[in-house]
Amino acid sequence: MAHRLGHRHDGNVSEIVSKRSSRNAKLAKIPLGIAGRAAVGFGRKLAGGDKQEINAELNQKAAEQLFAVLGELKGGAMKFGQALSVMEAAVPEEFGEHYREALTKLQAAAPPMPAAAVHRQLDQQLGTAWRQRFQEFDDTPTASASIGQVHKAVWADGRVVAVKVQYPGADEALRADLKTLNRMAGMIGALIPGADVKPVLAEISERTEEELDYRIEAGYQRQFAKAFDGHPRFVVPKVVASAPKVIVTEWLDSASSVAQIIQRGNEDPEGTRELRNRVAGLLGEFHFSSPSIAGLLHADPHPGNFMVLEDGRLAVIDYGACAPLPNGFPPILGQMVALEVDGRYDELTQLLHDNGWVIPGKTLTHQEIQDYLRPFTDPIKTETFHFTRKWMQRVAGKATDITNQDMMKTARAMQLPAEHVMIFRVLGGSVGICAQLDAEVPFMKLMKDWVPGYAETLRTAS
Known part of the structure; x- marks a missing residue:
């Protein structure tokens, strides 16, 4: 209490x-x-x-x-x-x-740590006079995660805040x-x-190491909060104070976490369909737009980090993992999608060879590239796409089917350049949540609006 x-x-x-x-x-x-x-x-x-x-x-x-x-x-x-x-x-x-x-x-949530351990961390991180910085502090955590737990408190100026405290020995x-x-x-x-x-x-x-220092997380969150300040559809809580193992941010009262919306969708698919589609669209927009708006990509996509507020906006928390993209998404991603949409596989194959997507010394034909990509291209064939568990299972099954020798041969000849690993991991996680939501998402509109290189490549073809 x-x-x-x-x-x-x-x-x-x-x-x-x-x-x-x-x-x-x-x-x-x-x-x-x-x-x-x-x-x-x-x-x-x-x-x-x-x-x-x-x-x-x-x-x-x-x-x-x-x-x-x-x-x-x-x-x-x-x-x-x-x-x-x-x-x-x-x-x-x-x-x-x-x-x-x-x-x-x-x-x-994981099992909480006792109040004494929390107080000791606050002593070490905010100084032994840390109590003077708060009007109230709730010793019972409201949430816990992999390396820290969150407490609700009231800052000295009356603002309600969330205090994330890293576990000792984390x-x-x-x-x-x-x-x-x-x-x-x-x-x-x-x-x-x-x-x-x-x-x-x-x-x-x-x-x-980056995630263990909450000062780095605070820096990322400040950058996001400034970029999305006043945004009509997204909320990023502002940072109030930070230390290596403690971060204090504005408190958010949520209506539902995305994890709860997924669960409700499992129980009542038809009754929650409109909500699930809207939430998935917001999630997709946040991930696609963030590099252009904030110069960063939020890189921890799991349902616990997204909440829907009473006014319908999507709140995003936990900025411990972020990928700096100061110039937005690399244009090659838009170019690749545009060439796939147009069926210009000879140009796409050359683009992949020229930019390190094919292992040096290996050679792939445009037919092999086309066959390899076919299982993954459903979302870019229509303006909107219905992400489902069944679709995810089919794609994952084909990607890991060791009995398909042609698929495996192509996969062994390809590599994901280091600068794109985080991007694909985040977008893959975002797609995974959309499939859990069983939601229809305007995927191609997001691509056209936020990924450079796409529209330009299509114009080149016309």
């Missing part, structure tokens, strides 16, 4: 920071447990058990163990779990609802988790068909 400041609670920080050996032990149990159950299942099959029923049971238990461990831990395990949760729509139906439910749960836990998870990437990828696990882990690992 909220209280007037002027005293502090005693507590032991060690209660909320697991030792590295304990964390690694929990993560290590995942492959051991799965291997053990697989052996038992194999024995049951030899004994004449129903193979489909046994496989379903093994899948359910494997999913439950994997996501129970990831959900229990903070740090890299939870961050990785949240990244995977965006891919929920790509999980094939035959793997059952247990995968979907387990992935969705990872968007929820830096060590995050680094340790990521090392362990990287070693387990192959096994986890096999458990979750459709999820591109290794690049997700690589990206999280690369941005670890």
Whole structure:
């Protein structure tokens, strides 16, 4: 409950920071447990058990163990779990609802740290007189994430604020988790068909140090807040104060989180269709327009970071991961889409070769490029596109189908240039949320409005 400041609670920080050996032990149990159950299942099959029923049971238990461990831990395990949760729509139906439910749960809050640990962090980050900067501070957190939790408070000037406090030891836990998870990437990828696990882990690992310093996040958020100040459709809360492990921002009262809207859509598809379409359109517009408006791309697309306010605007939080794009999206992206739309595959193939999308020494024909891209091009064939789980499953299945030798040959000859990795990861995450929303989005209008190179390339053809 909220209280007037002027005293502090005693507590032991060690209660909320697991030792590295304990964390690694929990993560290590995942492959051991799965291997053990697989052996038992194999024995049951030899004994004449129903193979489909046994496989379903093994899948359910494997999913439950994997996501129970990831959900229990903070740090890299939870961050990785949240990244995977965006891919929920790509999980094939035959793997059952247990995968979907387990992935969705990872968007929820982690167990909180006690008030004493919070106060100690505030002592260290804002100074021992930090209570004088607040009129009120609620010791009960309102939300928690991978490396910090959020408290509601009232700033000295009367503004209601959100105070995000990093968990003590979060830096060590995050680094340790990521090392362990990287070693387990192959096994986890096999458990979750459709999820591109290794690049997700690589990206999280690369941005670890940046996300641990809340001053960097505050800088990104200030830039976004200034650029979107007064925008009729988007809200970015302003930063009030920041330190390496504490950030104070304006408080937002939301009507619904996007995660809640997804859940309501699962329960009542027809009754929420208009809302889901509008929210997905706003989400797409925010990601497509941000590089042009703010010079940045919000790079943590999962439903917990987006909220719909009472007035219908989309509020966006958590700016720990952002990609600087001071000149907007690279024009080559618009050029590629325009050439695909026009069917000018000879020019598209040359563009890919010339700009590092084909591995040096490899050669691809325009027919191979056309065949490779075909499964992914549905959203650019019409002005609007209905993103569904079924579509996501089909695309993910074709992209990872090792039995399609022609597809795999082309994939092995191509590479995603480093400067485009984050862009594709974010847009892929945004598409994943749209599929979870089962929403129709004006995808091509967003492309025409916000991605340079598209309209110019079409004009060149006319």
